[in-house]
Amino acid sequence: MILIELRKLFGRPRTWLTIALLDLLPTIVAILLAITHVGPRPGQGPAFLSAVLTNGSLFAVAALAIVLPLFLPVAVAVIAGDAVAGEAQTGTLRYLLIRPVGRTRLLVAKLVSTFAFVAVAVVIVSATGYVVGRIFLGHGSQASLSAAVTSVSGSSLTPGQIVWRTIITIGYVAFSMIGVAAMALFLSTLTDSPLSASIGALAFLIGSSLLLTLDAARALLPYLPTRYWLSFIDLFREPILWRNVERGVALQAIYVAVLLGAAWANFATKDVKS
Amino acid sequence: MITTQGLTKRFGSVLAVDDVDLDVRRGDIYGFLGANGSGKTTTVRMLLGLVLATSGSVRLLDEPMPKAAGRVLPRVGALVEGPAAYGHLSGRANLMLYDAAGPSSPGRSRRTRAARVDEALETVGLGGVGRRPVKAYSLGMRQRLGLAAALLAEAELLVLDEPTNGLDPQGIREIRELILQLHAAGTTVFLSSHLLAEIEQMCTRVGVLDRGRLVLQDELDAIRKPTGRTVVRTPDAAAAVALLDGRVEMREGDRLVVRGSDAASLNALLVGRGLRVAELAPERRTLEEIVLEVTSPEPAR
Numbered sequence: 001m002i003l004i005e006l007r008k009l010f011g012r013p014r015t016w017l018t019i020a021l022l023d024l025l026p027t028i029v030a031i032l033l034a035i036t037h038v039g040p041r042p043g044q045g046p047a048f049l050s051a052v053l054t055n056g057s058l059f060a061v062a063a064l065a066i067v068l069p070l071f072l073p074v075a076v077a078v079i080a081g082d083a084v085a086g087e088a089q090t091g092t093l094r095y096l097l098i099r100p101v102g103r104t105r106l107l108v109a110k111l112v113s114t115f116a117f118v119a120v121a122v123v124i125v126s127a128t129g130y131v132v133g134r135i136f137l138g139h140g141s142q143a144s145l146s147a148a149v150t151s152v153s154g155s156s157l158t159p160g161q162i163v164w165r166t167i168i169t170i171g172y173v174a175f176s177m178i179g180v181a182a183m184a185l186f187l188s189t190l191t192d193s194p195l196s197a198s199i200g201a202l203a204f205l206i207g208s209s210l211l212l213t214l215d216a217a218r219a220l221l222p223y224l225p226t227r228y229w230l231s232f233i234d235l236f237r238e239p240i241l242w243r244n245v246e247r248g249v250a251l252q253a254i255y256v257a258v259l260l261g262a263a264w265a266n267f268a269t270k271d272v273k274s
Numbered sequence: 275m276i277t278t279q280g281l282t283k284r285f286g287s288v289l290a291v292d293d294v295d296l297d298v299r300r301g302d303i304y305g306f307l308g309a310n311g312s313g314k315t316t317t318v319r320m321l322l323g324l325v326l327a328t329s330g331s332v333r334l335l336d337e338p339m340p341k342a343a344g345r346v347l348p349r350v351g352a353l354v355e356g357p358a359a360y361g362h363l364s365g366r367a368n369l370m371l372y373d374a375a376g377p378s379s380p381g382r383s384r385r386t387r388a389a390r391v392d393e394a395l396e397t398v399g400l401g402g403v404g405r406r407p408v409k410a411y412s413l414g415m416r417q418r419l420g421l422a423a424a425l426l427a428e429a430e431l432l433v434l435d436e437p438t439n440g441l442d443p444q445g446i447r448e449i450r451e452l453i454l455q456l457h458a459a460g461t462t463v464f465l466s467s468h469l470l471a472e473i474e475q476m477c478t479r480v481g482v483l484d485r486g487r488l489v490l491q492d493e494l495d496a497i498r499k500p501t502g503r504t505v506v507r508t509p510d511a512a513a514a515v516a517l518l519d520g521r522v523e524m525r526e527g528d529r530l531v532v533r534g535s536d537a538a539s540l541n542a543l544l545v546g547r548g549l550r551v552a553e554l555a556p557e558r559r560t561l562e563e564i565v566l567e568v569t570s571p572e573p574a575r
Contacts, residue, residue: 091357099347271325
């Protein structure tokens with residue numbers, strides 16, 4: 001069943017169009033930076049953009065930072081929100097269940113295929129970021145392949161350090177997105193409309209981002225799902241500041257566990273009337 | 275094949291299905307009748323484990339549902355409330371995915387999948403549509419595709435909800451012949467419909483659902499037993515009334531309803547007196563009359 005779900009998801013032109021659109025924004029940013037050489041002032045704009053002007057190999061991470069606040073969650077919420085509600089809307093859900101496919105098995109297959117989408121999307125975005133960074137920015141400066149990159153803390157990072165820190169970043173961003181996927185999947189088992197599920201999940205995230213900026217909501221801060229999303233920047237400090245990254249992973253794990261538990265409890269006993 | 279006991283489903287304050295005891299036997303073509311909104315589809319969904327009963331029990335192929343769904347459902351083919359398919363894929367690709375989704379059983383092994391899919395498409399008359407995506411199909415073609423999916427399993431029991439919906443007269447006739455053919459080959463058919471004519475033409479047993487309650491369940495022949503009267507059409511109606519004297523119960527133009535079930539001797543009597551007979555037959559009640567009699571006249575909630 002998992003293989004079938006993967007085939008259904010990645011056999012669909014829509015999936016690849018979404019990923020292509022995700023790649024488009026960082027590519028445009030890279031081209032603009034290469035032409036103008038005007039980076040955002042320190043402390044403003046997406047992370048790493050000032051750093052990439054001197055070395056394009058950091059653009060893989062910068063690309064993730066560009067799509068992370070809005071584009072990536074939207075894409076993940078659309079795909080995950082469609083998982084169960086989409087089948088309900090087309091009516092194929094009832095036929096899958098009487099084929100029969102066990103409800104838990106179907107949910108697990110949907111979960112795995114959604115996570116696969118998250119992983120593929122994040123890896124492709126950072127790979128594209130790396131390639132366009134090297135093409136447009138890597139040669140634009142005097143930096144050669146072996147040149148050290150300046151970390152966020154000001155000290156230098158070797159290319160080797162950058163590679164493994166980038167890999168951890170990809171994993172961290174993917175895990176953050178799995179929280180979004182779990183939310184959308186849970187809502188997807190509640191409604192027969194994929195649109196409602198996706199928008200519901202996005203409303204949850206936008207609400208969380210909004211509260212982050214509100215001083216009065218300080219007590220809630222450590223529990224907001226988007227609180228630690230951008231903490232992967234800490235991975236590029238010297239030495240690495242693990243605290244927020246660890247908290248981010250723990251918080252996401254709790255959200256994922258609770259939401260998936262709720263999704264399973266709801267779907268396993270639901271009357272399928274679609 | 276299907277037995278339910280006290281099957282009840284409540285949605286909030288609405289009692290959709292109320293204490294239904296279905297009894298479908300092996301070899302039946304069972305017609306499940308009811309107005310729109312009478313609870314037919316909810317009952318069918320409970321039989322298949324899609325909707326969970328509030329109380330009561332379902333046994334399908336002598337196993338409890340939905341507990342034994344994994345063992346029972348591979349032996350059941352079903353069409354529930356219209357067909358459904360992935361619009362961007364062809365009919366064939368849809369069936370391949372659908373067949374691969376469930377457990378493989380002796381009738382549904384992986385090796386024979388492509389051949390079985392092609393055969394099912396051929397059976398429902400979709401053999402020649404090629405790679406066109408389902409979103410370009412007409413309603414009738416989608417209905418046929420839904421039937422093909424139900425036929426894939428070579429099931430012992432077919433549960434068909436409105437199988438001829440959206441088909442033209444030609445298509446309805448083809449599907450009817452297909453169902454009769456499958457029945458002759460040993461498949462039990464549970465046919466849910468609001469089309470009385472369809473049920474009357476095919477079914478051996480009927481159940482009538484009215485506002486969630488099963489108000490009638492019997493052999494079709496037993497329900498439609500002769501009424502003990504004979505219907506005669508004759509151009510010499512006035513003379514016939516005079517001849518038969520008090521035996522004519524009703525006269526509508528040249529149509530007479532005569533007391534007595536012996537059509538042959540009535541015919542001999544009329545013809546012997548030189549009266550012309552255009553049509554003569556024992557009166558049977560139509561399914562429509564019976565259904566209207568047992569169901570309540572007000573529209574369903």
